[in-house]
Amino acid sequence: MADVARLAGVSSQTVSRVSTGHPGVVESTRQQVLAAMRQLGYRPNSAARALKRGEFRTLGVILFTLATTGNSRTVEAIAGYAAKEGYAITLIPVAAPTQDGVLGAFSRLGELAVDGIIVIMEVHLLDAANLNLPPGVQVVVVDSDAGDRYPVVDTDQADGARQAVRHLLELGHETVWHVTGPAESFASERRTQAWRRTLLEAGRAVPPVQRGDWTADSGYRAGLALAAEPECTAVFAANDQMALGLLRAFHERGRTVPGDVSIVGFDDIPDSSSFIPPLTTVHQDFAEVGRRCVQGLLRQIRNEPEGPGTVLVPTRMVVRASTAPPGSRRG
Amino acid sequence: MADVARLAGVSSQTVSRVSTGHPGVVESTRQQVLAAMRQLGYRPNSAARALKRGEFRTLGVILFTLATTGNSRTVEAIAGYAAKEGYAITLIPVAAPTQDGVLGAFSRLGELAVDGIIVIMEVHLLDAANLNLPPGVQVVVVDSDAGDRYPVVDTDQADGARQAVRHLLELGHETVWHVTGPAESFASERRTQAWRRTLLEAGRAVPPVQRGDWTADSGYRAGLALAAEPECTAVFAANDQMALGLLRAFHERGRTVPGDVSIVGFDDIPDSSSFIPPLTTVHQDFAEVGRRCVQGLLRQIRNEPEGPGTVLVPTRMVVRASTAPPGSRRG
DNA sequence: CTCCCGGATGTTTGCGTTAACATCACGCTC
DNA sequence: GAGCGTGATGTTAACGCAAACATCCGGGAG
Structure with missing residues (x-):
């Protein structure tokens, strides 16, 4: 950053202002800084940014497997909506649906740079892992009945x-x-x-x-x-x-x-x-489930508290050819 | 961290030593620090850590969709092996398989805290996005023929x-x-x-x-x-x-x-x-594909250069009941 | 008994960024 | 023309951690 500032003939603070899109930078200066950035291949260090801001702009998703349609589709939707809100998604796979597996994932969690977590699994497995969520990390749960303790989003x-x-x-x-x-x-x-x-x-x-x-x-x-x-x-x-x-x-x-x-x-x-x-x-x-998860979690992170409760996403019948009145065998 | 140090009656450096598992801390001191950490619910700030170390311990995976079996299984394997190596996985969804979509993903990429990237898509789409990968970020590609420019891992x-x-x-x-x-x-x-x-x-x-x-x-x-x-x-x-x-x-x-x-x-x-x-x-x-991706990428990150080249994962026929000699219709 | 050595712990410093405050130049009002 | 406000830019400090170096202590060699 200092190099960019030097090349552009401005202070590093002005570079910062340009890269965060703050107002109050005259257009000609802005263009110079932008040019210097390009020339030097400058890219803001997100660690430093996160350190300064105290948030990571990242959401963790903890689940057992992507092999089921429901999970992978939900994760995909989560990633999409999170991106739209400027958040990245970190995947936290749980090795096996056992207490040990969950425990392992949560110990790794302590080290992770996330602002909130979406848990896609039955919550009693969390209890078994004597869940001590890092303070300050918000949670939303899918596929569970923990509506009295955490916000839950699920299909109806x-x-x-x-x-x-x-x-x-x-x-x-x-x-x-x-x-x-x-x-x-x-x-x-x-x-x-x-x-x-x-x-x-x-x-x-x-x-x-x-x-x-x-x-x-x-x-x-x-x-x-x-x-x-x-x-x-x-x-x-x-x-x-x-x-x-x-x-x-x-x-x-x-x-x-x-x-x-x-x-x-x-x-x-x-x-x-x-x-x-x-x-x-x-x-x-599934897309709606993902959307509501992200929405709920971001609301918590932004301190617009909702508390526990359950959001139910409606389903609908799709009638195709595998059902008929009984005894209707043709011929 | 300062609070923990105060409570444990040691310096913050000693706390750091304990939390990074460095040697040269006497057992009794270590226990006190550990106790203080637990009591205060201390959790190291990974942004600060990343800032200091200059690496994020995170791999980005950029793809279009998780809806295909191949992609979701590969991502799952990648996440598993990465976790084993102490790396987290960040998902970078591309909105649509178009130049615009790819462009958007790569512009977001600039902001992302990753040490390397696994690209799961045809590489000519990258070219279209006049790929200017952030320097210092390594790449491995799946489902492509870019073996002369990037390391490639793919099914044979x-x-x-x-x-x-x-x-x-x-x-x-x-x-x-x-x-x-x-x-x-x-x-x-x-x-x-x-x-x-x-x-x-x-x-x-x-x-x-x-x-x-x-x-x-x-x-x-x-x-x-x-x-x-x-x-x-x-x-x-x-x-x-x-x-x-x-x-x-x-x-x-x-x-x-x-x-x-x-x-x-x-x-x-x-x-x-x-x-x-x-x-x-x-x-x-798919599991093997994922494993080789992570392996190749980590090798690059750790400066054990391999250069471009293609790793081919073998396949095998599974013969079930949908094939038979021609004209073998029963009855 | 003194000196030295090594292990345990403390102190300083800087990673890259941005908020907060400081400065500066310019143009306007009275 | 002095004074003042406004908008552009610069300076300083701090975010939390860990590497490098500094210090302190006790024990063994001479």
């Missing part, structure tokens, strides 16, 4: 599941079977609860739950079990990938979809419109 | 495509049709080149290319066109999602897979084993 899992079940009931199915996700996922639990409640409210029987782990393979295994239940005519899968597995299992067992069995998924991943048949599913607005 | 696209085509030829197919990805993708172009060359080397006819855009939908449209070609018995899709679309198109047109038509994909996404039928595909080792 319950309403989404309710819509899925209602859709199947309205088509005339007696009841709806369910393939759930892993027990440690809050989203999965919420969807299962809502499925059960919706059936109960409609006075229907609640069939036993098939447990999966989000993967298509686990959906396939669940589908094999379900195909052996002759009275199973409608299934609500907790995500699209497990629905894909169901589709294959029913196909292999000669149970046509939607003729013999109707299937609804959750997420509306891009591929789901190309399943065989195209999948009826519950659309999640 | 050509060999993967060759394996796919050979597999189909060895099953007895006369030739292999191809659904390619978007023209601006280097990976896609490489796969297409290798497909063509392999056919030529085997003295086979080279059918016209169907162009897709990586999405299952585009694969579906290509599949519709291909289903109308009676002599088409084998298709190599440039990724698994387009293969999924092909599967649906052929299914809807009553062309059985693999009885009437064999299909090979590329990527080996987790879902591909649950397609109908389970997909034969080329497995990419």
Whole structure:
């Protein structure tokens, strides 16, 4: 910076004013400084800037994996909105969804240059890690029920599941079977609860739950079990990938979809419109979730406190070709 | 830090020594300092640290989207290995795959606190953005052919495509049709080149290319066109999602897979084993790509220069149920 | 007993930036 | 024409930390 100042024949403070876009610099001076910057390849040192300002303009995102559609899409949206607000995103991967893994991530966190953190995981794992968040670092949580302790942003899992079940009931199915996700996922639990409640409210029987782990393979295994239940005519899968597995299992067992069995998924991943048949599913607005996360976190950082509470992003049914009235097998 | 020093009854330098793990601090003193740190919730200011050390311990990853399996898996691997080396990852999303978008990302880059950058995109887009990388910032590129200017790490696209085509030829197919990805993708172009060359080397006819855009939908449209070609018995899709679309198109047109038509994909996404039928595909080792990226970049940062050059990560065929000899339709 | 040496700890300084204050020149008013 | 205000620019200091150097202490050699 001193070099730039010297070359431009001004003081370093004037260089600073130019590079931060402060007013009160005459145009001719400004151009000289800009020229000197270019010539010397000057680039402000963000560490020094952060040191002086006391903030990093960076948000941390802590999560287990980018392998699920939901996580990667949410992170992408977060990164986009954060960039728009002048914030960068630092990824903090947790090695494994265990206490040790979380602990490791949070110890690294202490060293990190972030102004706030978005946590994408069930919050009881944080508790297990006897969460001592660095003071001054704000938090927003996704996929959790910690609405009484931290601000939470999430898809309206319950309403989404309710819509899925209602859709199947309205088509005339007696009841709806369910393939759930892993027990440690809050989203999965919420969807299962809502499925059960919706059936109960409609006075229907609640069939036993098939447990999966989000993967298509686990959906396939669940589908094999379900195909052996002759009275199973409608299934609500907790995500699209497990629905894909169901589709294959029913196909292999000669149970046509939607003729013999109707299937609804959750997420509306891009591929789901190309399943065989195209999948009826519950659309999640990951971009909106990301946006609300960043918005909430920045509001905290800027000291416009909101306190704990939950923001629910609505879902909507996307009806494609995997659902039909029961017993509508063609031919 | 001064507060901690006061509370522990030592100088701030001793606190610094403790927090950086320097030797030459007697155990009893160390414990006192540690206790004071805990009591005050002290956390070293990484901006100041970075300022003093002249490095940020952060790597930037610049890419268009996390929506493709390859990108998100690669980023995940990068983040994991970087963490292991004590580096954090900053995500730099590019709004759109246009010159403007890239330009915007690189202007933001100037402000960013990174020691090196991993670029996941075709490098000619960088050129378009008249790339003036901040001096002192190292670069590694993925999905590009810039091996003469930057170090490049990539999947061995050509060999993967060759394996796919050979597999189909060895099953007895006369030739292999191809659904390619978007023209601006280097990976896609490489796969297409290798497909063509392999056919030529085997003295086979080279059918016209169907162009897709990586999405299952585009694969579906290509599949519709291909289903109308009676002599088409084998298709190599440039990724698994387009293969999924092909599967649906052929299914809807009553062309059985693999009885009437064999299909090979590329990527080996987790879902591909649950397609109908389970997909034969080329497995990419994204984790290895990520590891090599980080390794190469850190080597540059640590001044163990390697210069430009290309690291190719091998692929392997995963044979499932979507390929068979031609005309093997059951029944 | 003195001197010296080495290990433990303290003091000083500067990393690059910007806020706050100081200065300076110019033009306007009375 | 003296005084004053305004806007442009310069000077100083501090952000938190750690490298370099300074100091202090105790113990062993002579």
